[in-house]
Amino acid sequence: xxxxxLVLDCRGKRCPLPxxxxxxxVGDVGVGEVxxxxxxxxxxxxxxxxxxxxxGQEYAGESTAAGGVPSxxxxxxx
Amino acid sequence: MSRIGPARPVxxxxxxxxxxxxxxxxxxxxxLADGWADPARLYGxxxxxxxxxxxxxxxxxxxxxxxxxxxxxxxxxxxxxxxxVLGALAGRRxxxxxxxxxxxxHSCVLHAAERHAAAGGSAVAVPVDRLGRADTAAFAAAxxxxxxxxxxxxxxxxxxxxxQPVAAVAAACAEAGVPLHVDAAQSAGRTALPxxxxxxxxxxxxxxxxxxxxxxxxRAGTRWLSPLxxxxxxRGRVPGFExxxxxxxxxxxxxxxxxxxxxxxARLRPLVDRIRQTVPRTVPDVEVVGDPVDRLPHLVTxxxxxxxxxxxxxxxxxxxxxxxxxxxxxSSTLTPSHVLxxxxxxxxxxxxxxxxxxxxxxxxxxxxxxxxxxxxxxRATAGVTGL
Numbered sequence: 001x002x003x004x005x006l007v008l009d010c011r012g013k014r015c016p017l018p019x020x021x022x023x024x025x026v027g028d029v030g031v032g033e034v035x036x037x038x039x040x041x042x043x044x045x046x047x048x049x050x051x052x053x054x055x056g057q058e059y060a061g062e063s064t065a066a067g068g069v070p071s072x073x074x075x076x077x078x
Numbered sequence: 079m080s081r082i083g084p085a086r087p088v089x090x091x092x093x094x095x096x097x098x099x100x101x102x103x104x105x106x107x108x109x110l111a112d113g114w115a116d117p118a119r120l121y122g123x124x125x126x127x128x129x130x131x132x133x134x135x136x137x138x139x140x141x142x143x144x145x146x147x148x149x150x151x152x153x154x155x156x157x158x159x160x161x162x163v164l165g166a167l168a169g170r171r172x173x174x175x176x177x178x179x180x181x182x183x184h185s186c187v188l189h190a191a192e193r194h195a196a197a198g199g200s201a202v203a204v205p206v207d208r209l210g211r212a213d214t215a216a217f218a219a220a221x222x223x224x225x226x227x228x229x230x231x232x233x234x235x236x237x238x239x240x241x242q243p244v245a246a247v248a249a250a251c252a253e254a255g256v257p258l259h260v261d262a263a264q265s266a267g268r269t270a271l272p273x274x275x276x277x278x279x280x281x282x283x284x285x286x287x288x289x290x291x292x293x294x295x296x297r298a299g300t301r302w303l304s305p306l307x308x309x310x311x312x313r314g315r316v317p318g319f320e321x322x323x324x325x326x327x328x329x330x331x332x333x334x335x336x337x338x339x340x341x342x343x344a345r346l347r348p349l350v351d352r353i354r355q356t357v358p359r360t361v362p363d364v365e366v367v368g369d370p371v372d373r374l375p376h377l378v379t380x381x382x383x384x385x386x387x388x389x390x391x392x393x394x395x396x397x398x399x400x401x402x403x404x405x406x407x408x409s410s411t412l413t414p415s416h417v418l419x420x421x422x423x424x425x426x427x428x429x430x431x432x433x434x435x436x437x438x439x440x441x442x443x444x445x446x447x448x449x450x451x452x453x454x455x456x457r458a459t460a461g462v463t464g465l
Binding site for chain 2: 015051
């Protein structure tokens with residue numbers, strides 16, 4: 001997977017906060033670049049892909065970051 | 079003189095529990111006076127209780143398209159589903175240990191599946207599409223696999239309202255020789271029930287009966303073995319002294335519901351459509367979920383982006399509106415609704431609105447008038463406006 005241009009540490013934040021953080025910061029990376037959202041709230045697994053669909057961004061999959069925390073990759077498309 | 083004060087509270091959570099039907103109230107009061115004794119005993123008061131219980135069983139059987147000896151009363155819809163699933167799996171142990179169910183079944187069915195898996199059996203969850211409908215081909219393939227003992231598919235989703243393809247799945251089950259359990263909790267008394275099931279479970283307080291009564295129907299010829307300690311009540315299927323007055327009220331209200339079912343569905347369906355069509359126009363960034371057409375007549379669900387579901391419920395409650403939510407912050411386990419998760423739709427800011435026979439068009443219009451401001455206030459407070 002592409003190395004993320006930006007990593008958002010949302011550990012300990014409950015939904016919808018990780019998605020809000022993603023929406024606030026996605027503009028900080030260039031079009032085609034990837035934002036990784038580190039989130040331990042299980043709702044992020046549902047809500048990050050759903051946000052991408054609603055906002056026309058690309059959900060680029062889940063991986064595991066250091067410490068076993070799920071990381072959700074989002075590619076900025078516009 | 080104008081009246082100032084809080085408006086009449088509006089209850090829009092019929093899918094959790096429906097207000098008591100007036101017929102149920104009358105029957106309950108009468109049966110408390112006449113049906114309090116132990117129906118298993120051999121004296122006058124006991125015989126009166128037995129007659130009331132038998133009459134209720136006949137009425138419920140007729141309403142559900144079953145024979146009276148196939149119908150048993152449980153303490154809840156959840157208990158009925160537990161007994162349907164675990165009893166059928168136990169009865170079919172020699173045929174296999176695979177339990178196939180949709181990913182969006184009520185948690186009581188999923189918990190029964192967990193129990194089965196913990197005891198060494200296997201459980202297979204069939205995925206659903208974005209509308210929440212089980213994949214018929216995948217379901218048919220799953221039940222055709224060797225060793226399948228039982229399948230479970232609800233009549234319609236309790237969270238998003240989508241009707242499930244029960245007829246097609248029942249045909250696949252019949253082809254494979256696998257009994258099908260249908261959880262009809264949200265449909266009984268609201269829509270015509272699907273055919274082709276071997277076991278059916280339902281819950282009286284969803285149709286306007288009192289809480290504390292579930293119905294378990296096991297078709298004659300279906301193998302079933304109680305997963306509970308032996309008890310002679312309810313044909314050995316449900317332990318303990320029957321709650322005769324509540325059962326009588328449940329039966330009376332189911333019969334009343336059936337007589338008004340089509341008219342009520344025709345009245346509520348346009349109100350649900352009004353919510354489905356209005357909310358996306360008046361509230362920015364909302365996703366209305368579930369099938370827009372092939373669905374329950376009384377229930378609608380939507381999710382509001384960037385809004386905390388618990389805060390939304392509290393804000394609506396302060397305005398006098400009772401609704402429920404599948405958002406994680408509103409569950410005791412802090413996990414999002416498995417239904418919304420299986421559908422792949424937004425789980426936060428989720429609201430389920432469910433209507434009943436006392437719901438008026440004015441109630442719905444008041445809700446629709448208040449909602450945009452409530453959501454806008456929450457978004458402004460969280461600083462997420464314009465994201």
